[in-house]
Amino acid sequence: MDTTSKLFDLIPVLPELTMMSVALVLLLLDLIVKKKEVIALVGIAGALVAFYGTCKLYGLTEPQSVFANMFVLDGYSNFFKLIFYLNVILTICISLKYMAVEKASLGEYYALLFFATTGMMIMASAADLIVLYLGLELMALSTYILAGFVRKQPRSNEAALKYFFLGAFSSAFLLYGISLTYGLTGTTNLKEIAVALQTLNITGSPIVFLGVIFFIVAFGFKIALVPFHMWAPDVYEGAPTSITAFMSVGPKAAGFAVMGRVLFDAFGGLQVQWSSILIPVAVITMAVGSIIALAQTNIKRMLAYSSIAHAGYMLLGVISGTPGGLTSTVNYLMIYALMNMGAFAVVIMLRREGFQGENLEDYMGLAKGHPLASALMLIFMFSLTGIPPTAGFIGKFYVFMEAIRAGHTSLAVIAVMFSVISAFFYLRVVMYMYMKDPKEEVVLTTSNSMNFALAVTAVMVILLGVFPSLLLDLVRSSILG
Amino acid sequence: MEHVIYNQLSYPILTYTVFLPVAGALLLLFMRNATLIRLTTLIVTVAAFIISLPLLSNFDKTSYKMQFVEKHEWIPSWGINYFIGIDGISILFIFLTTLLSVLCVLVSWKAIETKAKEFHIAILILEAGMLGVFVALDFFLFYIFWEAMLIPMFLLIGVWGGQQRVYAAIKFFLYTLAGSVLMLVGIVVLYFKGGNTLDILTLSSVRYPLQLQLWLFMAFFAAFAVKVPMFPFHTWLPDAHTEAPTAGSVVLAGVLLKMGAYGFLRFSIPMFPDATRFFMKPILILSVVGIIYGALVCLAQKDLKRLIAYSSVSHMGFVTLGIFAMNSQGVEGGILQMLNHGVITGALFLMIGIIYERTHTRQISDYGGFAGLTPWYAGFFMILTFASIGLPGMNGFIGEFLILFGAFKAQKVMGVLAATGVILGAGYMLWLYQRVFFEKTNPDWTSGHHHVRDLNLREVITLVPLIALIFWIGFYPDVCLSYMHSSVEHLIENMNTSAYAGKDGLLARHIMESF
Numbered sequence: 001m002d003t004t005s006k007l008f009d010l011i012p013v014l015p016e017l018t019m020m021s022v023a024l025v026l027l028l029l030d031l032i033v034k035k036k037e038v039i040a041l042v043g044i045a046g047a048l049v050a051f052y053g054t055c056k057l058y059g060l061t062e063p064q065s066v067f068a069n070m071f072v073l074d075g076y077s078n079f080f081k082l083i084f085y086l087n088v089i090l091t092i093c094i095s096l097k098y099m100a101v102e103k104a105s106l107g108e109y110y111a112l113l114f115f116a117t118t119g120m121m122i123m124a125s126a127a128d129l130i131v132l133y134l135g136l137e138l139m140a141l142s143t144y145i146l147a148g149f150v151r152k153q154p155r156s157n158e159a160a161l162k163y164f165f166l167g168a169f170s171s172a173f174l175l176y177g178i179s180l181t182y183g184l185t186g187t188t189n190l191k192e193i194a195v196a197l198q199t200l201n202i203t204g205s206p207i208v209f210l211g212v213i214f215f216i217v218a219f220g221f222k223i224a225l226v227p228f229h230m231w232a233p234d235v236y237e238g239a240p241t242s243i244t245a246f247m248s249v250g251p252k253a254a255g256f257a258v259m260g261r262v263l264f265d266a267f268g269g270l271q272v273q274w275s276s277i278l279i280p281v282a283v284i285t286m287a288v289g290s291i292i293a294l295a296q297t298n299i300k301r302m303l304a305y306s307s308i309a310h311a312g313y314m315l316l317g318v319i320s321g322t323p324g325g326l327t328s329t330v331n332y333l334m335i336y337a338l339m340n341m342g343a344f345a346v347v348i349m350l351r352r353e354g355f356q357g358e359n360l361e362d363y364m365g366l367a368k369g370h371p372l373a374s375a376l377m378l379i380f381m382f383s384l385t386g387i388p389p390t391a392g393f394i395g396k397f398y399v400f401m402e403a404i405r406a407g408h409t410s411l412a413v414i415a416v417m418f419s420v421i422s423a424f425f426y427l428r429v430v431m432y433m434y435m436k437d438p439k440e441e442v443v444l445t446t447s448n449s450m451n452f453a454l455a456v457t458a459v460m461v462i463l464l465g466v467f468p469s470l471l472l473d474l475v476r477s478s479i480l481g
Numbered sequence: 482m483e484h485v486i487y488n489q490l491s492y493p494i495l496t497y498t499v500f501l502p503v504a505g506a507l508l509l510l511f512m513r514n515a516t517l518i519r520l521t522t523l524i525v526t527v528a529a530f531i532i533s534l535p536l537l538s539n540f541d542k543t544s545y546k547m548q549f550v551e552k553h554e555w556i557p558s559w560g561i562n563y564f565i566g567i568d569g570i571s572i573l574f575i576f577l578t579t580l581l582s583v584l585c586v587l588v589s590w591k592a593i594e595t596k597a598k599e600f601h602i603a604i605l606i607l608e609a610g611m612l613g614v615f616v617a618l619d620f621f622l623f624y625i626f627w628e629a630m631l632i633p634m635f636l637l638i639g640v641w642g643g644q645q646r647v648y649a650a651i652k653f654f655l656y657t658l659a660g661s662v663l664m665l666v667g668i669v670v671l672y673f674k675g676g677n678t679l680d681i682l683t684l685s686s687v688r689y690p691l692q693l694q695l696w697l698f699m700a701f702f703a704a705f706a707v708k709v710p711m712f713p714f715h716t717w718l719p720d721a722h723t724e725a726p727t728a729g730s731v732v733l734a735g736v737l738l739k740m741g742a743y744g745f746l747r748f749s750i751p752m753f754p755d756a757t758r759f760f761m762k763p764i765l766i767l768s769v770v771g772i773i774y775g776a777l778v779c780l781a782q783k784d785l786k787r788l789i790a791y792s793s794v795s796h797m798g799f800v801t802l803g804i805f806a807m808n809s810q811g812v813e814g815g816i817l818q819m820l821n822h823g824v825i826t827g828a829l830f831l832m833i834g835i836i837y838e839r840t841h842t843r844q845i846s847d848y849g850g851f852a853g854l855t856p857w858y859a860g861f862f863m864i865l866t867f868a869s870i871g872l873p874g875m876n877g878f879i880g881e882f883l884i885l886f887g888a889f890k891a892q893k894v895m896g897v898l899a900a901t902g903v904i905l906g907a908g909y910m911l912w913l914y915q916r917v918f919f920e921k922t923n924p925d926w927t928s929g930h931h932h933v934r935d936l937n938l939r940e941v942i943t944l945v946p947l948i949a950l951i952f953w954i955g956f957y958p959d960v961c962l963s964y965m966h967s968s969v970e971h972l973i974e975n976m977n978t979s980a981y982a983g984k985d986g987l988l989a990r991h992i993m994e995s996f
Binding site: 367371382387388389393397400401404405409412413416417419420423424427430431434435468469472473476 | 598632635640
């Protein structure tokens with residue numbers, strides 16, 4: 001291959017390269033610039049450049065395969081990258097003031113966010129198990145550090161350690177799955193695996209199936225599916241809240257991206273088998289998430305369980321085993337990113353020096369002193385419940401629709417019943433804010449960037465609820481072509 | 482399309498009516514002064530009422546078709562449209578909703594002191610949601626309005642309600658949500674079985690297989706029976722009605738309860754006629770049980786508001802009895818009684834709100850001798866009591882008469898049993914009147930600063946429109962009935978064209994075979 005064609009090969013990975021360079025620049029910038037706002041701003045600008053690149057690449061109608069078919073650029077990966085940009089930009093917005101309050105405002109924080117995001121982007125574009133693993137580890141290692149970023153807090157340390165151990169464990173599962181699959185098919189390329197399974201006629205082989213199970217376990221860890229969710233509540237509670245928000249969206253979306261890619265591209269022939277595993281997983285995920293959240297008094301833990309429950313709903317789209325179903329999952333992820341980020345932004349606002357603001361009781365009578373913040377939280381809570389006219393409803397409606405289209409009507413009935421159960425703990429937050437009298441004066445920590453994040457998420461949650469076509473058309477054209 | 486009559490007017494009247502309150506709510510966001518907020522809300526609700534009036538005068542009563550129809554593309558990738566219109570069944574509820582919303586604002590003028598802004602925003606959003614439910618002709622749109630309504634209602638009960646408000650609000654929300662989500666699954670199933678559309682008219686024209694009809698009927702029944710509420714799904718109602726602020730109780734009783742029955746008329750009966758026929762008897766039985774049970778429980782109530790709340794269970798039992806009697810008298814009586822109940826019970830809750838503002842007690846035993854203390858109040862309450870009982874010359878009589886007539890025609894036993902409900906109704910209402918207005922006066926109310934005032938002008942203005950409606954419909958029911966004749970006839974005709982019309986045995990056998 002000559003140089004020009006190699007250069008050409010780099011075009012599809014320009015967004016990743018941009019993000020990686022931004023991460024490196026931020027690391028260096030930290031040595032020169034004292035003000036963290038500048039670093040954050042440079043970061044956001046970099047993410048916007050990468051975003052612009054992805055928008056440009058959206059124009060390419062044909063999927064681009066580069067690096068000997070190891071990396072693919074298609075609508076599916078592009079759309080996921082949009083979620084990741086949104087995630088990282090919003091996280092920076094809600095982190096600025098918060099990390100200062102936590103006395104852990106270091107430049108590396110922002111660099112690590114970008115490393116993690118680059119990892120997620122590589123995962124979304126991975127067309128080969130090796131690249132997939134590479135992206136996953138880049139993402140995972142960065143988030144382990146981020147989870148423990150508030151070094152002086154024992155619970156933050158605990159979160160990092162727990163996340164690291166269980167994450168390493170899940171990586172081992174992934175490697176096991178990769179090696180089994182490689183051993184049987186002789187390739188790590190997803191498309192070639194599918195072909196090999198066909199030509200070697202081993203689709204029914206139990207070893208192949210075992211490989212699929214290992215993949216599901218490994219991705220299940222990242223997505224926090226029950227019974228691989230044990231780490232989530234502790235890590236979500238212990239990590240800095242901004243990172244909790246980041247983790248509840250980014251790695252989950254990346255996990256779904258690779259799960260969709262591996263199950264649909266490589267193991268599409270085993271759809272019936274993996275669906276039959278995912279159905280009970282989805283049911284217990286929704287059950288555990290919804291029911292245990294009822295008992296939580298710490299809002300971060302509650303949102304952690306809620307995030308588990310939402311993973312269960314998203315799984316419905318994957319279970320349907322159709323491109324349409326996958327589309328509904330991706331659509332849900334985008335909406336979930338918006339509403340969850342918004343909810344965490346409000347949680348972060350309550351944190352101030354000497355006050356955690358994580359207990360439900362801290363929300364008592366919030367509506368009295370802070371009507372706007374309460375109204376926003378109300379919107380996010382109803383959206384997470386899935387009540388129209390918020391975007392949360394559209395997300396749920398789409399996955400239920402695809403599940404029923406694929407004939408899983410009883411699964412949809414179970415899902416809607418759990419969403420009623422989950423309504424209780426979201427409503428409880430609203431109840432505390434609006435229907436109880438304040439114990440003490442609550443002072444909110446606000447900043448311009450925080451207001452920006454809240455405005456964007458709240459407006460989008462309502463807008464996409466009333467005009468769902470804005471998102472639907474994009475996600476459908478990205479994935480269904 | 483020949484099934485609908487596109488908007489006869491030069492402007493989108495239904496859209497204006499539905500979304501004017503939303504615009505008003507957005508406007509309120511930028512206001513601070515409580516009086517200004519109240520005034521704006523009043524102007525907006527009155528404007529919505531006035532805008533909705535041309536619907537009544539321009540409505541073509543000879544047609545069963547949807548009128549004032551507007552249709553625009555909304556979510557093309559799912560084939561969902563912004564599709565609205567009204568027919569003879571829904572038109573009167575538009576009128577009822579816009580009217581009661583005005584009265585709700587008036588009655589809350591003094592009662593709501595905390596968070597006035599949020600309260601009025603909630604009232605306006607609620608109004609838009611209720612209107613939306615009655616005009617929606619696309620299932621997706623319908624469901625959005627149906628559910629979106631829960632949010633303001635939840636807040637109305639939970640924030641401005643009585644002692645047990647939080648419990649009542651959450652119970653209300655979870656009950657209705659549980660019913661609604663089952664309907665949601667039903668809607669999605671219909672979407673696939675009815676040809677990838679959520680157009681209610683198209684879906685109504687498909688004849689679904691028996692087994693599917695049964696399942697879907699049950700899914701929809703879950704949503705509507707909770708909303709009506711039918712015995713035994715009524716347990717949220719006494720709590721919600723009792724704890725809600727006056728405006729909330731009025732809207733709940735006046736409009737929200739009607740949505741369940743409206744759902745039966747708009748969806749269950751036209752879409753699943755065979756399943757309706759199959760479930761007719763059990764539903765009639767549940768209705769009669771509701772009528773008698775509700776009335777008996779009323780006799781045992783110590784709380785003024787709770788008594789009226791339970792009377793709703795009884796009255797709504799009449800409504801479902803009429804609707805599922807499946808003849809034109811029954812259905813027309815049922816629709817009329819929905820309207821009547823909205824007017825009468827709405828007015829009764831207004832009355833209770835008015836007196837509660839003065840006495841701050843809802844215990845019947847705290848009252849007594851109010852006929853002497855507040856003669857005007859007593860007079861108004863007397864009219865409402867008789868209307869609720871169903872005295873000839875008032876609207877309650879017409880509705881109950883038609884329903885009983887229909888019920889006798891359909892199932893004699895049911896008619897006889899339901900008629901006892903009328904007697905029990907007279908019992909609890911008259912006894913209530915006696916305990917509150919006659920007997921010994923509680924000395925607390927005559928002394929010093931506790932002295933109870935009679936109605937003031939604002940309160941009289943609030944009540945007069947409803948009183949006028951009571952007599953108007955009572956003396957000349959055709960003013961309402963004429964709107965619904967063609968639509969009801971079409972509905973019954975559609976039922977009777979079913980292959981199983983009059984062949985219950987055959988239907989039962991085929992259902993057995995289908996499983």
